[in-house]
Amino acid sequence: MTEFTPLSGLAGGIMIGAAAALLLLVNGRIAGISGITGGVFSNIGEERTWRLAFLIGLVLGPLAIAALTGTMPEITVSASWPLLVVAGLLVGYGTRMGSGCTSGHGVCGLARLSPRSLAATATFMVVAAATVFVMRHVIG
Amino acid sequence: MSRSVSALLIGLLFGAGLAVSGMMNPAKVLGFLDIAGDWDPTLAFVMGGALIIALPATLLARRRKHPVLAETFDMPTKRSIDTPLIVGSALFGLGWGLVGFCPGPAFAALATNLWQPGLFVVAMLGGMLIFHVLRRN
Numbered sequence: 001m002t003e004f005t006p007l008s009g010l011a012g013g014i015m016i017g018a019a020a021a022l023l024l025l026v027n028g029r030i031a032g033i034s035g036i037t038g039g040v041f042s043n044i045g046e047e048r049t050w051r052l053a054f055l056i057g058l059v060l061g062p063l064a065i066a067a068l069t070g071t072m073p074e075i076t077v078s079a080s081w082p083l084l085v086v087a088g089l090l091v092g093y094g095t096r097m098g099s100g101c102t103s104g105h106g107v108c109g110l111a112r113l114s115p116r117s118l119a120a121t122a123t124f125m126v127v128a129a130a131t132v133f134v135m136r137h138v139i140g
Numbered sequence: 141m142s143r144s145v146s147a148l149l150i151g152l153l154f155g156a157g158l159a160v161s162g163m164m165n166p167a168k169v170l171g172f173l174d175i176a177g178d179w180d181p182t183l184a185f186v187m188g189g190a191l192i193i194a195l196p197a198t199l200l201a202r203r204r205k206h207p208v209l210a211e212t213f214d215m216p217t218k219r220s221i222d223t224p225l226i227v228g229s230a231l232f233g234l235g236w237g238l239v240g241f242c243p244g245p246a247f248a249a250l251a252t253n254l255w256q257p258g259l260f261v262v263a264m265l266g267g268m269l270i271f272h273v274l275r276r277n
Contacts, residue, residue, distance in 0.1 A: 004181060009182040009186045012161020013187060013188060013189020013190040014189040014193055015153055016189070017157075017190035017197075019154035020154070021198075022150045022153070024194075024197055024198065024207070024213070025201055025204070025207055026207055026208045027210055028207030030214070033243040037247075041269065050143045050147040054147040054148065057147065058151045059247060060148075061151070061248055062158070062164060062249070066251070073164060075254070075257075077166050077167075077239070077249075077254065079166070081259060086263075087235040088246075088263025088267060089264070089267040090234050090267065091235035091246075091260075091267065092243075092263065093228075093231060093270055094231030094232030094235060095242075095268075096228070096271040097231065098229035098232055099216070100229075101232060101242050101244070102244065103243070106187060111194035111197070112215075116218060116219060116221055120226075120228075123229035124232050127234055129174075129237065131236075132170055132174045133176055135238065137177070
């Protein structure tokens with residue numbers, strides 16, 4: 001159970017959108033995290049370096065927020081370790097097979113009004129919501 | 141500025157946005173996905189906020205000849221809604237719903253120093269590697 005926080009949600013969303021906008025306008029690249037991560041394996045030279053730099057930046061972001069506000073935003077992970085492993089494998093494999101995740105399809109793809117990304121986003125949203133329903137209200 | 145320096149700074153802004161928005165917190169993501177339970181609609185505001193900026197930026201990119209630090213815009217070329225897109229997205233949705241981590245927030249959550257994001261990221265990289273190896277064969 002979490003509290004509805006529309007203002008911080010909107011503010012953080014604007015920051016995410018601004019980052020996606022800047023990566024496109026400055027570097028000419030799509031800010032899809034799964035694609036950027038996969039590209040670390042399959043590229044060499046600067047094509048690999050900028051991707052690694054972006055991922056390091058992703059980790060530095062919350063640290064910067066913690067430095068500015070004095071506290072690291074709290075997170076709660078209730079999943080057990082076997083579930084984390086299974087889910088991690090599914091997310092890694094699935095996002096590469098489906099060419100994108102929440103950022104690549106859900107933000108960048110929808111911003112391009114891409115029917116392919118709309119289909120992908122609808123699919124992972126519906127499946128994720130169905131999974132939570134089964135985990136919380138059928139099994140749980 | 142090199143493209144790696146700009147990528148580092150842009151990644152930092154993205155990660156900060158994930159932290160501020162609450163998306164870095166799996167409990168909040170699961171609260172959004174749990175429509176039948178005590179629904180937390182915050183994530184819709186995150187997506188909305190991101191699209192308010194990303195949509196006009198995409199239109200602006202279409203009118204530019206090239207990005208500031210690169211020669212071309214590297215845009216996805218595939219148009220078809222095919223089986224890998226749907227099956228892959230469904231597998232991703234299953235994993236996302238089980239734990240509440242998708243790739244961006246999982247990386248950002250490494251900053252919390254908890255062991256769970258670390259294990260999830262290792263497994264996620266494993267899943268990506270399995271896909272690459274299977275596709276090559």
